[in-house]
Amino acid sequence: MKATLCKITYGTPEDFVPSRFAPSPKLPVRTLSPDSVPEITFSVSLRGCRLTLPLTAQTKIYGFGLQLNAFDHRGNKVTCRVNADPRSASGDSHAPVPFFVTNEGWGLYADTARSAVFQCGSDLNTGRSSLPETGETAVMTDTAELYRARTSEASVLTLEIPFASGVDLYFIKGDTVLDIVSAYNLLAGGGCMPPLWGLGNFYRCCGQFREEQVLETADDFRSLDLPCDTLGLEPGWHSHSYSCSFVWSERFPHHKAMLDRLAALGFKVNLWEHAFTNPAAPFYDKMIPFSGEYLVWNGLVPDFSLPGAEELFSSYHKTLCDEGVSGFKLDECDGSDFTGGWSFPDCARFPSGMDGEQYHHLFGTLYARTIKKALGSRRTLSEIRNLGALAAPYPFVLYSDLYDFGNFLTGVVNSGFSGLLWAPELRHAASKSDLIRRLQLTAFSAHSLINAWYMEKMPWLEFDATDEVRRILRLRMSFLPYLYTAFYDYHTEGKPPVRALVCDYPDADGISDEYLFGDLLVAPIAPEQDGREVWLPDGVWYGFFDGRRYEGGVHSVSTNDIPLYVKEGTLLPLADPVSHVDPDTVFDITLLPFGDCSDAVCRLIEDDGMTDGADCRVITLRQGEHPACKRYRIKP
Amino acid sequence: MKATLCKITYGTPEDFVPSRFAPSPKLPVRTLSPDSVPEITFSVSLRGCRLTLPLTAQTKIYGFGLQLNAFDHRGNKVTCRVNADPRSASGDSHAPVPFFVTNEGWGLYADTARSAVFQCGSDLNTGRSSLPETGETAVMTDTAELYRARTSEASVLTLEIPFASGVDLYFIKGDTVLDIVSAYNLLAGGGCMPPLWGLGNFYRCCGQFREEQVLETADDFRSLDLPCDTLGLEPGWHSHSYSCSFVWSERFPHHKAMLDRLAALGFKVNLWEHAFTNPAAPFYDKMIPFSGEYLVWNGLVPDFSLPGAEELFSSYHKTLCDEGVSGFKLDECDGSDFTGGWSFPDCARFPSGMDGEQYHHLFGTLYARTIKKALGSRRTLSEIRNLGALAAPYPFVLYSDLYDFGNFLTGVVNSGFSGLLWAPELRHAASKSDLIRRLQLTAFSAHSLINAWYMEKMPWLEFDATDEVRRILRLRMSFLPYLYTAFYDYHTEGKPPVRALVCDYPDADGISDEYLFGDLLVAPIAPEQDGREVWLPDGVWYGFFDGRRYEGGVHSVSTNDIPLYVKEGTLLPLADPVSHVDPDTVFDITLLPFGDCSDAVCRLIEDDGMTDGADCRVITLRQGEHPACKRYRIKP
Numbered sequence A, B: 001m002k003a004t005l006c007k008i009t010y011g012t013p014e015d016f017v018p019s020r021f022a023p024s025p026k027l028p029v030r031t032l033s034p035d036s037v038p039e040i041t042f043s044v045s046l047r048g049c050r051l052t053l054p055l056t057a058q059t060k061i062y063g064f065g066l067q068l069n070a071f072d073h074r075g076n077k078v079t080c081r082v083n084a085d086p087r088s089a090s091g092d093s094h095a096p097v098p099f100f101v102t103n104e105g106w107g108l109y110a111d112t113a114r115s116a117v118f119q120c121g122s123d124l125n126t127g128r129s130s131l132p133e134t135g136e137t138a139v140m141t142d143t144a145e146l147y148r149a150r151t152s153e154a155s156v157l158t159l160e161i162p163f164a165s166g167v168d169l170y171f172i173k174g175d176t177v178l179d180i181v182s183a184y185n186l187l188a189g190g191g192c193m194p195p196l197w198g199l200g201n202f203y204r205c206c207g208q209f210r211e212e213q214v215l216e217t218a219d220d221f222r223s224l225d226l227p228c229d230t231l232g233l234e235p236g237w238h239s240h241s242y243s244c245s246f247v248w249s250e251r252f253p254h255h256k257a258m259l260d261r262l263a264a265l266g267f268k269v270n271l272w273e274h275a276f277t278n279p280a281a282p283f284y285d286k287m288i289p290f291s292g293e294y295l296v297w298n299g300l301v302p303d304f305s306l307p308g309a310e311e312l313f314s315s316y317h318k319t320l321c322d323e324g325v326s327g328f329k330l331d332e333c334d335g336s337d338f339t340g341g342w343s344f345p346d347c348a349r350f351p352s353g354m355d356g357e358q359y360h361h362l363f364g365t366l367y368a369r370t371i372k373k374a375l376g377s378r379r380t381l382s383e384i385r386n387l388g389a390l391a392a393p394y395p396f397v398l399y400s401d402l403y404d405f406g407n408f409l410t411g412v413v414n415s416g417f418s419g420l421l422w423a424p425e426l427r428h429a430a431s432k433s434d435l436i437r438r439l440q441l442t443a444f445s446a447h448s449l450i451n452a453w454y455m456e457k458m459p460w461l462e463f464d465a466t467d468e469v470r471r472i473l474r475l476r477m478s479f480l481p482y483l484y485t486a487f488y489d490y491h492t493e494g495k496p497p498v499r500a501l502v503c504d505y506p507d508a509d510g511i512s513d514e515y516l517f518g519d520l521l522v523a524p525i526a527p528e529q530d531g532r533e534v535w536l537p538d539g540v541w542y543g544f545f546d547g548r549r550y551e552g553g554v555h556s557v558s559t560n561d562i563p564l565y566v567k568e569g570t571l572l573p574l575a576d577p578v579s580h581v582d583p584d585t586v587f588d589i590t591l592l593p594f595g596d597c598s599d600a601v602c603r604l605i606e607d608d609g610m611t612d613g614a615d616c617r618v619i620t621l622r623q624g625e626h627p628a629c630k631r632y633r634i635k636p
Helices: A143-147 A177-187 A211-223 A255-264 A284-290 A307-323 A356-375 A405-418 A432-443 A466-478 A480-493 B143-147 B177-187 B211-223 B255-264 B284-290 B307-323 B356-375 B405-418 B432-443 B466-478 B480-493
Strands: A003-012 A030-032 A041-045 A048-054 A061-065 A077-079 A096-102 A106-110 A117-122 A156-162 A165-174 A201-204 A230-233 A268-273 A327-330 A382-384 A396-398 A448-451 A498-500 A515-517 A520-522 A531-543 A549-558 A564-567 A570-575 A587-594 A602-606 A617-621 A632-634 B003-012 B030-032 B041-045 B048-054 B061-065 B077-079 B096-102 B106-110 B117-122 B156-162 B165-174 B201-204 B230-233 B268-273 B327-330 B382-384 B396-398 B448-451 B498-500 B515-517 B520-522 B531-543 B549-558 B564-567 B570-575 B587-594 B602-606 B617-621 B632-634
Touching: A003 A041, A003 A048, A003 A177, A048 A165, A061 A117, A061 A405, A096 A117, A096 A177, A096 A405, A106 A177, A165 A177, A177 A405, A177 A480, A177 A498, A201 A268, A201 A466, A211 A230, A211 A255, A255 A268, A255 A307, A284 A307, A307 A356, A327 A356, A356 A382, A405 A432, A405 A498, A405 A515, A432 A448, A432 A466, A466 A480, A466 A570, A480 A570, A480 A587, A480 A602, A520 A531, A564 A570, A570 A602, B003 B041, B003 B048, B003 B177, B048 B165, B061 B117, B061 B405, B096 B117, B096 B177, B096 B405, B106 B177, B165 B177, B177 B405, B177 B480, B177 B498, B201 B268, B201 B466, B211 B230, B211 B255, B255 B268, B255 B307, B284 B307, B307 B356, B327 B356, B356 B382, B356 B396, B405 B432, B405 B498, B405 B515, B432 B448, B432 B466, B466 B480, B466 B570, B480 B570, B480 B587, B480 B602, B520 B531, B564 B570, B570 B602
Parallel strands: A003 A030, A201 A230, A201 A448, A230 A268, A268 A327, A327 A382, A382 A396, A587 A632, B003 B030, B201 B230, B201 B448, B230 B268, B268 B327, B327 B382, B382 B396, B587 B632
Antiparallel strands: A003 A165, A041 A048, A048 A156, A061 A096, A077 A117, A096 A106, A106 A165, A117 A156, A498 A515, A515 A520, A520 A564, A531 A549, A531 A564, A570 A587, A602 A617, B003 B165, B041 B048, B048 B156, B061 B096, B077 B117, B096 B106, B106 B165, B117 B156, B498 B515, B515 B520, B520 B564, B531 B549, B531 B564, B570 B587, B602 B617
16 A cells, blocks of 8 residues: 555534444554644634645635546645536535545545535635735736636635534645555555446437337347447436336336346346335335435435335335346436526425435435445446545436537546546537547446437437447457456456546646546547547657557557557456447457556456456466466467 | 515524625615414524525525526526636526525525525425325436426425524515515615616727737727727736736726826726636735635635725725726636635635625625726726626626537526626627627616727627627617616616516516516527527517517517517607717607606606716606707607
């Protein structure tokens, strides 16, 4: 371990905090007294509690969960408020997390389920007279310039936690950003381990589809030779969906036969839902006493922190899983300040004793835990619209109704700072270029997701782009074993499979539009663009597609592919693409060397690919080795 | 009075509330015990206090200050948080006000300087079993439809006030929305009374201009025969502007001579500033003990609730006024969650004992009070970027860096609900149509403002639109006496000069894109549009420009002018346009009759037009009367 983690208790922490519901940490937690950290101040008032920490002039600040509008938060006010569709760098997020990491060897997690506010660099009125500034100042006529943060070297970070009289701070020191982030993930119990099939391509069908149209879609994927592992059904599978009945609609009269047919074609099925429980749900009456004070869309809000609610909900969902459902998309569990306020208020009371603000911060994570219980030992990789702190162990990927490519790329880059996975899903496209550039980003993210919930036809048909789409989906399948290893490292070591460059390369502290996928460097090109500037860290890199050699620095790149770079000395395992993953799928692997690979080792993970706790073996390969194993066949 | 106002005290209200700093009410305030209003519930927790009120299925909810993204807030979560550049209907606003009025004969003001949250219609988990809904539900594939509020008849409004253990509620009953809104304004002490010149046209010069360019601009206005009363100087007049020095820059070496020359040309001068005080300000050192704990842009944040801060700041500004300055644009006194967080944090402590959240809600109003003190009895109509509750008496008009035409029109419609004035200022234009449509809206608002702070040339020159612009600016001048009377009614009776149709016409409860200007109906046409649908209330109306007669109902209108309608029986006083208003300006008035005016009375206000407390006379005129008075010459 290159990181150490200390817990410092200030005042009297609250009862309902993320750590209460998290699995056990996978790293040692030292305890420190506040007295031993004199540079942190702490005070309590009727507002809650407040802490300040010193910053240097060079401190950069990353994290705070799924932030779609900012990379380095230095100088910003970051309010960790749970919210759908945040359109500015306010801190509002589908999945805000009160954890940040700096470029100076430390990170900080505040164990709170409150909408904590981090003012990331302010100057104080010291009461001392200042000398006037000298000289004439420029006149600015641009608001971005006017509002640029102007902080001095003496600035502080202020953290306010409303209503709380205390908090546990977890202070992490580490050699690199990656060490610190990995330690945060191990504090949460380590990253999730998805099934092999979960890393394949995922297609969500149109919400209007009846069962025969779903089956036609499945046939189309196979006949068009488009690799696809999972089909998702949207609200239409419910008899009532806003709120949810969790009962199959008459649009799916033979749903069991449909599920069997899809299984025979090699498809997993994922069902959309949210937790707001309609009176038509079979467990409605029993859920009443386990639910919050306010209804949402005339539906109950189950308090998943209560064993009674968890058991009712998960046992009902277990029957859906037993019928052949492999995962659930958990929608609407964030907040709605920017979309009309449909969710429960922050002041709502829940039977556990939580208030609505706390439950907003824990809702997604507890919902994920409940569904995980329904699945039992069956692994999934599903979707969710809210997660909070310490959520890395849950195999749920975040998504958004927002759709700006820049936001989506920022999400890919940022999510790894905070133990989150993010799907920059393809929905519709304005042009063929828009389609391809978005799909490239999706294919090189944690979750290769096409979400056609409002599209009757596959979105590429109108652009006659099936061949290009097939190429990208097959490329994803080639990287499956590689990505599976990256997830294994997430699970065991806390190393995020997708993360910002600055995690591994300190010099990349300003690079917000490139990221690492495993250890490959990805520099996506935006829609309607032919190329871009790519910054490469020091050392030698090779273009994945053309094998071209690059030195560290800035390069102008023009390509129809997604710019993808492999570091000198990498032995990359590439699989022959399969249409989908079955329990007994064997991958034909090419070990592709980049540069001098005489010392290179390639790692592959072998297990049953679908069960928690299954026997697992790490296979290490050197160039020229072709050992026999069940899951992989190494090509000569 | 057609409205009654009752104060109900719940728990222990806070010390720092808007009413503490407001002038005396101009209407009787009855006191009620909470026990006499059993339908309102009240509770206190560590979060603060919470109240609930019943709503009917038909209740519509208007107000909450300068809301640019919503009209009827029913079903929405409205957080009254002070914020620049809100882009959604979250309640965030430059000027949030915890007051709303319903379409059912009542309104409610919560006297708080907290970021109160109004959940405007929720259903509760009553603990009773519900019968399942019957029948199949439709599948929706549109997020706006999905998130549409679905409230039942049993819904409640929930008000949460964080950190407070109590609050004074002011419950207003009235016959009409106008009665209720007027009563709210009288609670604040009545609306402001601007100077006559303040209702003329206002042009803010480019921020880069030096004094010779300002003088050239003044000459251009006169030589082009474009009516203009006020020139505004932007940040460049300061030696340091972010934060502010309040000292003339070397760009204005002969500023006194410039002010004299502008006065001779009939121009008033308005200076941009914000309150964040740069070390180069002459009163910096003295202001230190009267300032908050945090600096903003290395500048002090004066606590204007303290007499010491108010006196220092206002006495310094009095010297600027004595030199010939007639007003100040008070920028940046709102918050900045959506623009990086440059302002002081909510947890900042101020020497008065307020915290930052409270000061955010009172900053603008107290700043306006401070500047008003500097002006003495000299009236102004200036600009400000934040106001709070009970701010109607302050002659400051709100503005925004946002620039969407729809937002701007919504601001015009909504601001009158909450004792606020709003300037839908013209800045740049994308086309001639954009220019003209925006200028029409500005000319028919409370403040005819062109803000060219980032434009070296007058924005119409690039479109060769000087003639069209002249026509609109002259039209504004024609309405000056009429608008002055409307402001007199605001001052004395609380009747907003610009307001939503529903104030006067209950049937207009869904009309969010038309408004009343005085008693004229305005239905602005958006940029790039030739016409629109116009809804007219029951009765007979006349087109102002063409005299055409309309019955109530919906009409398709196509015109290059701004659709403007006059009610049957109106004797409209129109002035021959002057280039600007001098103390001794005499208006030549035409009394224009619309329909049968045999019973019509026209009212005009005569006073010195510029001094608070000046002798004032209300002149009432009937058709054919031409009495002699100093200010007006009635044309035969």
